Amino acid sequence: MTEYSYQFLAIVIYMIIMLGIGWYAFRKTSSLTDYMLGGRGLGATVTALSAGAADMSGWLLMGLPGAIYLSGLVEAWIAIGLTIGAYLNWLLVAPRLRVYTQVSNNSITIPSYLDNRLRDNTKLLRIASGIIILVFFTFYVSSGMVSGGKFFESSFGMDYHTGLLFVSAVVVAYTLFGGFLAVSYTDVIQGLIMVVTLIAVPVFGIFLTGGFGATLDSIKEVNPDMLNLLPATATATGIISSVAWGLGYFGQPHIIVRFMAISSVKEVKSARRIGIGWMIFSLLGALSTAFVGVAYFQQQGIELKDPETVFIVLGQIIFHPFIAGVILAAILAAVMSTISSQLIVTSSALIEDIYKALFNKSASDKHYVFLGRMAVLFVSVFAAFVAWNPESTILGLVAFAWAGFGAAFGPIILLSLFWKKLTNYGALSGMVAGALVAFIWGRTPSLSGMLYEIVPGFIVCLVIAFIVSLVTYKKNADIEKEFDETQRILKEERN
Structure with a gap:
């Protein structure tokens, strides 16, 4: 074999x-809650990975x-910010969101949770947040598909469109x-592949570079500041902008929905x-x-043409x-796990938050599961188009989406979990304002070059x-009751 x-x-x-895992999950999926939220039965390991x-x-x-290969450790500030943000997300949001979404009419999406939590009779909050998602x-999904197409093109010389269709078909099949x-x-399998290969490459690679000391000496020869x-x-503003990526976690629907699904x-x-x-x-x-x-490349006197391929090479x-090939699969796993997560959240937004809110029809779970699958297919086809x-894909939207979701949803999620007096009008106006500021700031070079747009948007x-x-607050006995009930359950389950 070659x-x-x-x-x-x-x-x-x-x-x-x-695909085998997708078939196994298909046999365990019967209700809409199963399809959109796994029946709220995920264990700690599955949820985390x-x-x-x-x-x-x-x-x-x-x-x-x-x-890091190009600029050195200064680029690690984003990683530091993300780690801090992820930890705070698990600490502050995860337990409360798990309880509150169940107490508040068993909400299975972020928009439906906000709608139920704030008693938004206008349905504007639910529809607006569903449309944003x-x-x-x-x-976001289309950008992932582009990554899949380019992956097969660069790794195997495969035609870009063939690679795109191959990745799309597999990920859509098990998600649908x-x-x-x-x-x-x-995601569990993909997460394990990612972490094992990320540890294995540098551990075995350091033997090629002559050990820890020789590796450090070679790095310093390239750039003493590395x-x-x-x-x-x-x-200072550059470091703040990098660390501020951590703020985005509080508002990422495809991440915090996992907290709602833990057992x-x-x-x-x-x-x-x-x-x-x-x-x-x-x-x-x-x-x-x-x-x-x-x-390694300094010692060999080789210039790496594309620094982003250092892991692959x-x-x-x-x-x-x-x-x-397993290492290549790790990259594919990273791409596919994100696509699939975004597809299921987008499907839930389309069916649970827009379709149900606009048409208010009562139907069986089987009907809604079918519509959810059709939504996955519809979004996938449009994203592939x-x-x-x-060249026509707006790749900048990927970076904007993180800031946009973080600025639009992050503060609202935190306020909804910790403050009784948040109102539907407050949430709607804050959400729209945050998204607009993030968008305008991010599209203004003089501003975006100074500070990452998530900071002013948030x-x-x-x-x-x-x-x-504060201006629109009116005491609501049902909201007060749910807030207190959430606090009570949290205390009971933590003891």
Whole structure:
């Protein structure tokens, strides 16, 4: 067998496993809650790894190592900010959101939770948040499909469109049939592949570079400031902008929906430890891969044409072609896990939050599960259409979506969980204002170059939601009762 044959075999085996998990989840899915939220029965390990894999797309295996390879440890501030944000998300949001979404009319999506929690009789909040999710995640999904197409094009010389269709077909198949359970179970496999390969590449790679000391010496020869977290070129606003990525976690629908699906509050603590442990090992692996790559290519006198391929190239140099294929599968896993998570959230937004709110029809769970699957197919086809020409895909929306979701939903989620007086008008006005500020700021070069748009967007959303809520607040006995009931259950389950 040729080198490419071994690598392609590893990819095919990985794809078959993903489809097998999708079939298994399909047999366990009967109700809408099963399809959209896994029946609220996920264990700590599945929840933690699923949230991590859904969060860390190809950026973890290609973007971050590439940035570190070029600029050094100063690029690690984003990783530090994300780790802090993820930890606070698990600590503050996860337990409360798990309880509150069940207490508040068993809400199974973020928009339906806000609608039920704030008693929004106008349905404007639910529809607006559903539309935000639908629009941004559709383009987010298309960007993931582009990544899949380019992956097969660069790794195997496959035609871009063939690679795009191959990735899209597999990820759509297990998401469409297996729903949230399939997405979560496949994320576990994908998360494990990602962390194992991210640790294996630098651990074995350091033997090629002559050990720890020789590796450090080679890195310093390339750039003495490379191992400095605060080099002379670093600026305060640049560091703040990087760390501020962590704010985005509070408002990412495809991540916080995992908190709603965990079996109980008691499982959250274990899930937090597993999830943050996975994240730290993965990020350290990505950083180490970059530095080992710097040392290796310096010693060999080779110039790496594309720094974002350092993980792939090192893996192919170090390991047998089949293992190198597993490493390629790790990159594909990162892309596919994010696509599938976004697809299921987009489907739920379309059916649970827009279709039900507009038409208010009563139907069986079987009917809604069918519509959910059709929504996955519809969004996938549209996303593939957008991705068909990679040059026409608005890749900037990926970065904007993180800031947009963080600014629009983050403060509202936090206020809804910790403050009784948040109103539907406060939430709606804050959400819209945060999204607009993030959009305008991000599209104004003089502003975006100064500070990441999530910072002003988050602050504006928080302030406006707070002020408008104070002005429009009217005591509601049902809201007060649910808030107190949530607090009571939290205390009981934590003891």
